[in-house]
Amino acid sequence: MLKGVRHIVAGLLTLAFALSLSARGQFWDFLGHTQIDGRQDHGRIQITRRDGPFRAIQLRVSGEALFFDRLAIHFEDGSSQELVISDRILPGGNNYVIDLRGERSLESVELWYFKEPWRQNPIVTVYGTQLPNPVAQAMAREH
Numbered sequence: 001m002l003k004g005v006r007h008i009v010a011g012l013l014t015l016a017f018a019l020s021l022s023a024r025g026q027f028w029d030f031l032g033h034t035q036i037d038g039r040q041d042h043g044r045i046q047i048t049r050r051d052g053p054f055r056a057i058q059l060r061v062s063g064e065a066l067f068f069d070r071l072a073i074h075f076e077d078g079s080s081q082e083l084v085i086s087d088r089i090l091p092g093g094n095n096y097v098i099d100l101r102g103e104r105s106l107e108s109v110e111l112w113y114f115k116e117p118w119r120q121n122p123i124v125t126v127y128g129t130q131l132p133n134p135v136a137q138a139m140a141r142e143h
Helices: 002-023 134-142
Strands: 029-035 042-046 054-062 066-075 080-089 096-099 106-113 123-130
Touching (some): 029 106, 054 066, 054 080, 054 106, 066 096, 106 123
Antiparallel strands (some): 042 106, 054 096
């Protein structure tokens, strides 16, 4: 009996923690990816998720380390946000998080990187975290 109560309490704590993270926008949604072509120094990731504005994006690299020169984030309204990175992102290491200016939907992320003799071409994946949805939050509070 005591063991069953512990499982229920553990489950409730896990659920509360997950809801807390979701409310603060800590979950990262997949937005798109590309495999880096070793013959070029530039690539583009088309954003596949178009369901609202994002407040930050995260770059993740897999396969081989990649040294980024700069990137440009293109928004659906035609504007862009350009950043100088000048940093190496390691696969499975720290991911690169970029806070976005304004509340706009994303169209694509353009990458400039240094060509290197990779054994396998790196893959760059973009994740995003959305702005809190006030309607969904109000509905959650009512239930």
